[in-house]
Amino acid sequence: MSETEGRPSDPREPVVRLFRDLRTRPTGLSSREAARRLVVYGPNQLVRKARGNWAKELGRQFTHPLALLLWAAAGLAMAAHTAPLTIAIILVIVLNALLAFAQEQQAEHAVETLARYLPAKAKVVRDGGLQVIDAGGLVPGDVLVVEEGDRVSADARMLDGAAEIDLSTLTGESLTAYRSAAFDDRAGPLLQARDLLFSGTTCTGGQARALVFATGMHTELGRIAALSQRVGRDESPLELQVKRVAWLIAIVAVTAGAAVLPVAALVARLPLADAFKFAVGLLVANVPEGLLPTITLALAVGVRALARGGAVVKRLSAVETLGSTTVICTDKTGTLTLNRMRVTDIWTSAGPIRNTGGKWAGLSSSPPLRAVAGVAARCNNAALEPAETGDPTEIALLRMSVSLGESGHNGERRRQFHFDPSLRMMSTVDTVDGTPWVHAKGAPEEVLKRTTMMMTADGATRPIGERDRAEIAEVVDGYASQGLRLLAVARRPLDAGVPLPARREHAEAELTFLGVVAMLDPPRPEVPDAVARCHTAGIRLIVVTGDHGLTAAMIAKRVGIARDRTQVVTGSELDAMTDDELDALLRKGNELIFSRSSPEAKLRIADALRAEGHVVAMTGDGVNDAPALRSADIGVAMGVSGTDVAREAATMVLTDDNFATIVDAVQAGRRVYDNVRKFICYIFAHATPEVIPFLVFALSGGRVPLPLTVLQLLAIDLGTETLPALALGREPAEPGLMNRPPRRRSEGVIQGAMLARAWGLLGGVSAVLVLGAFFGTLLLGGWHPGAATGPGSALHHTWQQATTMTFLGIVVCQIGTAFAARTQSASLRAIGVTSNRLLLWGIAFEIAFAAVVVLVPPFRAVFGTAPPEPAQFVLLLPFPLVVWGADEVWRWRRRRARTRSRNSRPDG
Structure with missing residues (x-):
């Protein structure tokens, strides 16, 4: 039997022809024939699209641009016969890869949830008698018996009897439908045929026998599952931006290494081992090892905060996507209203x-x-x-x-x-x-x-x-x-x-x-304020509801969505529109109300908005809302009134079905994105004081000793830098967060102004201070250019003290950078010095870690440090204030320039 043999072309054809096409009879199949058909058609199950090989996914984490840079650094370290450094770098690669892999394994389970609608057992007529079998063993041609309380196990044509069927799993309609073998519907949509039963629905009353014509993925439930899987998931804006950042870092590091390594080897005439050491240091200094884990953990913190507020987000990157939302398409009942008629x-x-x-x-x-x-x-x-x-x-x-x-x-x-x-x-x-x-x-x-x-x-x-x-x-x-x-x-x-x-x-x-x-149905009392926040934040609101247009318009007016020019479009008017007409309507930018709308209309509206470049949040609660929820950038399902399928297909689930929670989630998303930019700025700011010492070493031709060892550099990037960066991910919202328009989808997480601030201002000031401390320590110890500082020389201890001052100088400059990075434009006083207690604990940890590296003998031996004199420690104390103060003056001038620009406008 071929795969399509015995399948009906139309399940609504006369019953006699249906029996003939399916090669069966009213007394059902024999067990032998059913077993043969099970081999042909496969189990009566919903099949999930095969996932990628986990080993391949894990391997991809080891070939990320940042990982490739670190592999190159490890290779250079191995060539230079520095085994401890090689092992340290490989450990960094492995830890980063495992953390990123664990994040990407948070898969969605919409199809598995759909499968829960299939019952474990089914009653069939086989071998001339009633049998109870596993539902997965149903095949086309079986005669199915459905009674009150049973879930229907496959799509079937009724042969006799009548039953009330709960179709909510397929249509989202809570009212039961009357189905009878006496009906003979030949036209119209298949789901509306009154003599057909569908997989996943429930019999709430009556009894019937029905002829199975479709099982598994060939059922209507399977069609929805397949559609949900075909609607792919685009990468979030942040995921795209992180990839761009990684490639930018890779290009900068490789370019720097390619340009400077020949200078170190040929112009500066450094020994080959020293040239390799220089190349390793330059690569490591340019790679922010903690960037990916820090972003992951910051997003995870956002997910936990949203869950406490009533929004369960199932994908970490969705937190950032929420922050870039430009349009919210919301239902009325239960979301804007209390759903208490x-x-x-x-x-x-x-x-x-x-x-x-x-x-x-x-x-x-x-x-x-x-x-x-x-x-x-x-x-x-x-x-x-x-x-x-x-x-x-x-x-x-x-x-x-x-x-x-x-x-x-x-x-x-x-x-x-x-x-x-x-x-x-x-x-x-x-x-x-x-x-x-x-x-x-x-x-x-x-x-x-x-x-x-x-x-x-x-x-x-x-x-x-x-x-x-x-x-x-x-x-x-x-x-x-x-x-x-x-x-x-x-x-x-x-x-x-x-x-x-x-x-x-x-x-x-x-x-x-x-x-x-x-x-x-009274509006929720908190919704008007949430709507007002959307308007000040530049977020457009569109109501997509099945209610009467005037009713929806009045509710929208009460909560502040509807304005004087708000247009109401009925379902029939939307169906009559061409795609170009719909695009033109949505392009106007006004608030809209789509009344008497279907779930298919939601999908069409979401696709049209996304085609215009919008980041769309779409609400839904029914099974047939699943494709629209997956198609939207942020699918929002109702946790109280929604179906399991909608909850699994969505990106975010509202545990309180409240529109205000969506707006809170948007605000949280903006805050998380701002915080990502803050700690990227913080991490990038240290590249300048970390890279410049190696350049000084190379360009001096070895006459200036290495100001910072590679292991000391790793101690900074992995030890002292990480916790304050993580704490910046918990930074409270900056004033005016919801008073600015959404950022463009194409806007980069890294911009020129950020790089100028990080590399030029914060990094430049830090580099000057650090090199001043390094050279000051050397000169006070009797060093002059070209003097030997290697092991066994008289100045070796002085050089170790000088590198320790470089190490400590970068650490204390990190403290000033951390306080400066807490805001992008506001003053530190506006948010409070102590409002982020985690940052204070992070700073305390980095001070303690630096003390261990410098003062504890075993660590001193590993990292090559030597405790400076007390007066040298005192010299480091003003460094954080200088770094923070320079940035505070820069931000003050930006605020004043922005105020002058607003006041100079004709409408200002």
Whole structure:
């Protein structure tokens, strides 16, 4: 049997042909045939796309540009026969590679979560009898038995029976759908076919037999899984920037080594061993060994902080992406609002009544009002006891019915036509006091299309006229303009003894209009402030919701999203737009509201925004939101109301479903990115005082001894520098963080001004101070250019003291650099000297570490240090103040120039 043999071209074809195509019969397959088909079709499982080989991924960490530089340094050290230095550099490479590899192994598990929807067991008819088998053993051609409480294990065509099916795993719709073998839907989307069952859904009532036509990745659930995997994940802006930084460092280091090594060997006439030693020192000085681990840990700190604030971020680099967000596409219900529906108003032909503090103000005992309460209770799947369960809208309707004296679900449910997003209606067929009734609720405009009669104030019915329709439309617009969610209710009796309508278009026809129910879902109190922060931060807000346009617009206005020029685009209008028209609409830059939108619309909007260069955060909660969540730069899933699939497909999960949490996450992302730039500036600032001593040594032709040994340099880069750099990753937000526009996606983490500040100002001042301490120590010890300082010479101890002064000078200059790097423009006084206690502890550690290197004999022997005189220690004390003071003056001048520029503008 070929792989496609026995597969139906259309599962909605006549059952007889379906049996023929699948080569099966109503009594099911034999066990032997099922085993053979299992080999052909494979297990009934969702298959995850194969991941890369872990060994290959780990190997890639050893070939990163920074790692390659260190390998080159290790090779030069080995050629120079300096084994301790070689081992030290290799250890640095291994530690960095392992840490980076561990970060990248934080994989996403969306498909594994989808697989949880498949039950462990399934009931099938095999060998002429009912058997319980592993769900993974289902094959096309099996006859599946589905009963109340079962999860459907494969896509199947119903053969007999009827059942209520929870399709929320596929459609996101909480209302159950009625499926029956009596239906025969040949047209329309496959998911809406009323005689088909789909893998991953749940039977909430009834019993049926169905013919399996698709398993595993060929099911609708598998299609969604495949789509989620096909939507790739782009590298975050920071990931791209770090790669650029690494290549920049590599180019600088290689260029410096290639240019200076011949000078050291040929012009300065250094011995080959000394030339190699010089090259190793230059490479090591140019490679910030702690850069990648520091960035990783700073992002991890951001992840932990967000989790405490209600946002669980699943990928470290996503923290930085949040900081560059330019557009937030948010749903309304539950994100901007509390998702706590409450009926506030009811309108019937007897007049309006209002719910004020739990009491109805108005005529609350008229026949139309009692009819509204009855329909709201029966056309309903929620429950109030023993605990409130169900959709918040239906719970609110049930509460309203009880408060008006309706006892609840009285009557026998005979049939249900589930809520159809395209029709925006739901209806049930119930027997009440022996009479079958159709009870319907839905969007007012849709219910009105299907009504021919209207109940009067005295309980009689009469034909509905154009004046009635105009009055109802006016009432609807009035409620919607107040931000209320609206439903119309209607009903009609059926003739006893006549077969119940099998199709909803037959049931939902010639209805009698009863009234309009208006509900309020209050905005979250913290959302207006969060929206205001978005506006000051230059972040655009777009509402994408399934609600009525006027309702969504009013809620958006209440929380501050909607402005005078905010445009409302309905789902039908969006569907009619070409891609160019959608691009033109989004390019205007105004806030927008997309009402009556589908999950597919979310994906289209996200793709269009990203094509325009925006960094997009998109909210979602349903299974079919998964592709849009993965396509967005930041997919945001609801932790309370969202499905497992949405939570796994998203980059960030809100544990409180709160829009304000998204804005807090954006602020945290900006802070993390700023802090990354701060410690990059801090690390780069030390390259100048570390490189210049080697240049002095080389360019002097050996007449000036080496001011800093390579092992002392590693002690700085790996010992004294790391903890303060990590502490800068915990720096609190700088004033005005959310008062500036988002940075461009193309903006580099390293800019010319940063390099000038790091290498020129901070590094230059540090280099002058350090070399001053080095030469001062040598000269006071009786050294003159060209004098011997090697082992056994009279000046060897003096030279060791001088290199120790260079080492300590760089360490104390790091302290001044750390305080200077804490802000990019504000003064240190604006943020407080002691506001980052971790930095103070980091500085204490580097002082203690430097003391150990200089004062403890075993470490002195390894690093070649010698304790300077007390007066020389005192000379180092003002170094941090000089470095910080120079940078403080530079930042003050920048602030003053910026203020003058603003004041000189015509609109300033």
